[in-house]
Amino acid sequence: MARVVVLGAGISGHTAAAFLRKWLGKNDEVTVVSPLPHYNWIPSNIWVGVGLLSEEQVIFPLAPVYRKHGIEFKQARALALHPEGTESNPQPFVEVEWTLEGKTGQRENVPYDFLVNATGPKLNFGATEGLGPGKNSLSVCTARHAAETASAFLENVERMKRGERRRFVVGTGHGMCTCEGAALEYVVNLEFELRAHGVRDKADVVFLTNEYQLGDFGMDGLHIRRSGYITPSNILAESLFAERGIDWITRAHVKKVEAGHAWYETLAGEDREISFDMAMLLPPFAGVGLQAFGRQGEDITARVFAPNGFMRVDADYVPKPYEQWRACDWPRYYQSPVYKNLFAAGIAFAPPHPVSRPFTSPRGTPIFAAPPRTGMPSAMIGKAVARSIADMLRGAPGPTHTASMAEMGAACVASAGANPLKGTAAAMIVYPIIPDYERYPEYGRDLHYTMGEIGLAGHWIKIVLHHMFLYKARLRPGWSLIPE
Amino acid sequence: MSAETPSPKPREPQTMPSFFAARPTRLTLFLRNFLPWQMWRFTWINLKMLIIIRRSHRSQ
Ligand SMILES: Cc1cc2nc3c(=O)[nH]c(=O)nc-3n(C[C@H](O)[C@H](O)[C@H](O)COP(=O)(O)OP(=O)(O)OC[C@H]3O[C@@H](n4cnc5c(N)ncnc54)[C@H](O)[C@@H]3O)c2cc1C
Numbered sequence: 001m002a003r004v005v006v007l008g009a010g011i012s013g014h015t016a017a018a019f020l021r022k023w024l025g026k027n028d029e030v031t032v033v034s035p036l037p038h039y040n041w042i043p044s045n046i047w048v049g050v051g052l053l054s055e056e057q058v059i060f061p062l063a064p065v066y067r068k069h070g071i072e073f074k075q076a077r078a079l080a081l082h083p084e085g086t087e088s089n090p091q092p093f094v095e096v097e098w099t100l101e102g103k104t105g106q107r108e109n110v111p112y113d114f115l116v117n118a119t120g121p122k123l124n125f126g127a128t129e130g131l132g133p134g135k136n137s138l139s140v141c142t143a144r145h146a147a148e149t150a151s152a153f154l155e156n157v158e159r160m161k162r163g164e165r166r167r168f169v170v171g172t173g174h175g176m177c178t179c180e181g182a183a184l185e186y187v188v189n190l191e192f193e194l195r196a197h198g199v200r201d202k203a204d205v206v207f208l209t210n211e212y213q214l215g216d217f218g219m220d221g222l223h224i225r226r227s228g229y230i231t232p233s234n235i236l237a238e239s240l241f242a243e244r245g246i247d248w249i250t251r252a253h254v255k256k257v258e259a260g261h262a263w264y265e266t267l268a269g270e271d272r273e274i275s276f277d278m279a280m281l282l283p284p285f286a287g288v289g290l291q292a293f294g295r296q297g298e299d300i301t302a303r304v305f306a307p308n309g310f311m312r313v314d315a316d317y318v319p320k321p322y323e324q325w326r327a328c329d330w331p332r333y334y335q336s337p338v339y340k341n342l343f344a345a346g347i348a349f350a351p352p353h354p355v356s357r358p359f360t361s362p363r364g365t366p367i368f369a370a371p372p373r374t375g376m377p378s379a380m381i382g383k384a385v386a387r388s389i390a391d392m393l394r395g396a397p398g399p400t401h402t403a404s405m406a407e408m409g410a411a412c413v414a415s416a417g418a419n420p421l422k423g424t425a426a427a428m429i430v431y432p433i434i435p436d437y438e439r440y441p442e443y444g445r446d447l448h449y450t451m452g453e454i455g456l457a458g459h460w461i462k463i464v465l466h467h468m469f470l471y472k473a474r475l476r477p478g479w480s481l482i483p484e
Numbered sequence: 485m486s487a488e489t490p491s492p493k494p495r496e497p498q499t500m501p502s503f504f505a506a507r508p509t510r511l512t513l514f515l516r517n518f519l520p521w522q523m524w525r526f527t528w529i530n531l532k533m534l535i536i537i538r539r540s541h542r543s544q
Contacts, residue, residue, distance in 0.1 A: 235506050242502035380540060408540035411533040424516055427529045429536050449536055455516040457526035461533075483537045 001027040002393050005094060005112040007078045007290075009034035009062055011042070011375050012346025013118030015382035015484065018475055020116075021071050023390035030070075031110060035077040035099045037061055039473050040143045043375060044466050046185050048146035049138075049280065050193045051154050052418050055147040060474060069475050074110065075100035078119065078288075081304065082109070083339040084295040092341065114389045117311050118345040118382060121285035121373070124174075128283070130257035131173040137257050137279040140186055149280055153190065156278050160199035166277040169262065171208035173281030175253025175367035178218045180211050181374070183282050184237065185414040190280075191244050192417030200245075207241060207248040208264065208274065208281070211369050212359060214238050214248055218369035220356045222430050223443045224452045230443070236452055240416065240426070249274070251359070253367045254281060269362035285347065285373065287311065303338055310350035312337060317350070322357050327406035327436035329353065333399040334385050340398070343385045346378035355434060376410045377403065377433060379484035406434035409449060413462045416454060425458030427451075 004024065006017045009032050020030045038059040047053040066073040076096040085091045093109040123141050125132030132139060138152055139145040156166045170187040172180060187207050194200045207214075215221055215233030222233045241248055251267035262281070263273050287309020294300045305311050315331040329352040336342035344350075351371040359368045381403045388399035409431030417423045429451045435444025443450075472482040508516075515521050 238502070238505035239507060242505035242507055245502075248501060409536035411536055421519075422517060429529075429532055431536055431539070449532070449539070451529075451532060453525070453529070455525055456519075456522040457529055460522075460526055461529060483534075483541070 001029070002113040003029040003031065003111060004114045004116070004389055005031045005033060005110055006116045006118060007033050007094065008118035008120055008346070008348065009036075009039055010118060010120045010346060010378070012120070012348070012378040012382040013116065014039060014062075014473060015379045016116050016118060016345055016386045017066075017071055018069070018479070019383050019386035020389065021069055022480060023386060024393065028393065029072060031072040031074060031112075032062070032066060033074045033076050033078055033094070033096050033110065034062070035075065037063065037075055037100075039065075041466065041470050041473065042141070045140045045143055045146040046182065046189055046415060047418055048143060049140040049149040049153070049186055050189050051150040052193070055143045058146075058470075059143050060470070065475055074098070074108070076108070078117075078290055079107075080291040080293055081115065081117075081342070082293050083115075083304070083342055086297075087295055090295070092339075112341075114341045114343070114392070116343045116345055116382075116385055116389070117290065117348045119288040119290065120347045122288045122309065123283045124286045125283045127176075127286075128174045128254055128257060131254070131281060132283060135257065136259050137173060137262075137281045139282065140182070140280060141282065152278050153193070157194070157197045157199055160194075160202035161197070163202070165202050165204070167204040167206065167275065169206045169208055169274055169276040169279040169281070171249075171252075171281055172210045173254045173257065174284040175210045175265070175365055176370050177210050177282055177284045178370040178373050179282050179285075180209055180369055181217050181372075181412060181414055183207070183209065183280075185416070186280055187246060188240065188244065188414075188416040189418065191246055192419075192423070196419070205244075205246045206274065206276075207246055208252050208254065208262070209248070209250050210252060210367055211250055212267070212356065213250060214241065216356050216369050218354070218356055218372040219430065219433065220435060220444075222428075222445060222450055222452070223447060224450060225447045226451075226453070230447065233452065236426075240454065251367055253361070253365050257281065265361055265363065265365055265367070267359055267361050267367045284370065287348065287350075304336060304342070306350035308350065311342075311344035311348055313344050313349045315350070315352040317352050320353070325353055327404075327432070327434050327438065330404050330406045330434050332402040332404040332407075333388060334381055334403070335388075335399050343389070343399075345382045345385045347373045349381075372410075372433065374410050374412060374433070376412070376484060377405050377408060380408060383484055404434075406432050406436055408432060413458050413465060415459060415462050418459065420459075420463075421456070423459035424454050424456055425462045426454045427458035427461055
């Protein structure tokens with residue numbers, strides 16, 4: 001009998017746990033440790049943030065699903081890994097702290113044979129003074145945040161209906177953010193909803209981003225073949241904003257947010273200020289701060305985790321300049337180089353380097369998009385790791401399945417207005433996610449598969465994906481047939 | 485409730501970054517919400533997504 005512990009019940013951890021349960025033997029145990037009682041289909045938080053969906057429509061409780069499928073669930077937060085056990089007992093274990101009502105604060109050591117760290121990101125609002133919910137800006141990163149953002153948005157709409165003029169600033173709250181695609185999706189949805197409420201003429205909408213150019217998305221942009229041209233993504237993103245009267249500011253590192261004001265440094269080294277009535281600014285990501293200890297209790301965190309808190313895996317972490325970055329630097333198996341029974345899936349793994357060209361301001365402030373952390377690869381990594389662990393438990397000498405972001409594509413549908421007849425969404429496919437200039441010397445990507453277009457069809461796809469992925473996450477009949 | 489494209493606000497066009505951006509023509513805007521065309525695009529994009537998913541899974 002083996003015990004596999006999965007830390008985190010997000011897109012990656014939940015996928016890994018579900019497939020582990022499917023592929024492991026009846027006597028093997030699968031345990032999920034996650035601090036929140038529910039699953040959140042994060043991509044649909046965008047619609048919660050403009051008041052189109054309620055918080056409850058994008059979450060569901062995990063405990064009944066796990067109970068039904070024979071997965072043990074501990075509503076707890078992982079604190080520290082002990083991959084060598086203790087001096088008296090070499091069994092590896094993870095130290096967790098319960099968050100379940102009635103057990104809150106209780107600590108437990110959970111033993112494991114294999115461990116999957118799928119703890120996602122720490123939403124690092126603390127990196128920017130005054131940033132984040134409860135302070136001076138809003139977020140859509142969690143369903144709760146998105147619901148609060150919707151209240152603020154609708155209150156502003158009411159004020160505009162009474163004749164007031166409002167300014168909305170949406171974007172990234174730090175020079176090293178990622179998820180610019182989510183910020184873009186939120187701003188175009190917000191703009192669409194302002195029109196739907198009949199108050200667009202009372203609003204100024206500004207997109208504030210750390211990207212060197214719009215449409216960088218932390219992927220160094222992409223190129224799309226259309227209308228007889230090979231067009232870079234900044235042209236498409238700028239066009240979308242220009243058409244909708246959304247102004248934009250690029251190359252910005254937000255360094256302080258106060259009530260109604262944000263201060264930012266530009267890549268040119270200038271200090272600027274922008275005022276707002278409502279700001280939705282995404283935080284930078286870091287690892288969740290897990291620690292690791294050796295057999296004698298010595299701190300080995302720096303061996304297992306990178307300085308940003310994400311877990312080191314089979315990537316090439318040797319620092320090198322942008323010109324020398326290669327697709328093969330990216331991990332394939334997501335296995336810890338130190339402990340062979342330790343894997344990181346989804347956002348929790350440490351990328352070897354960014355994808356977008358790094359820039360620093362004359363004052364030395366890095367201002368560029370951090371590597372992309374999208375859902376499709378997160379799920380695919382979770383599945384590949386589950387397959388490898390199942391095979392290793394059956395005797396395979398090492399991991400058997402790969403999920404390199406340099407060998408997989410991603411399909412991303414960014415809603416640009418939710419209405420079954422008048423709505424639109426930008427459907428984007430990029431292959432591979434990490435540009436590979438050895439295989440595709442000119443643009444780093446296969447232009448037969450990389451595409452992007454805006455239209456109502458994209459919105460329909462977004463709706464289908466919302467229902468399909470929530471169905472799959474609930475592990476309803478046939479769930480495993482639905483692709484990641 | 486109206487969801488039409490907003491009327492442009494008065495501004496000095498050359499001073500705005502959007503002045504230099506590509507804009508969709510009326511035909512492009514029309515096609516974006518023209519049902520028969522969008523049904524075809526729905527099929528085509530889904531097909532393309534399935535191909536990418538298959539390709540990505542194959543590399544595993
Ligand atoms: C607003 C928004 C919109 C997005 N839209 C899209 C989109 O349209 N398409 C797309 O592909 N991607 C999208 N993404 C990205 C996508 O959501 C992420 O790629 C995906 O959620 C990553 O999955 P994950 O499992 O690695 O992390 P998460 O989904 O963040 O899951 C992490 C899990 O770990 C748990 N956890 C945290 N700390 C601990 C701990 N100490 N111990 C145990 N468990 C812990 C958390 O509670 C959570 O359950 C969006 C992201 C945002 C923020």
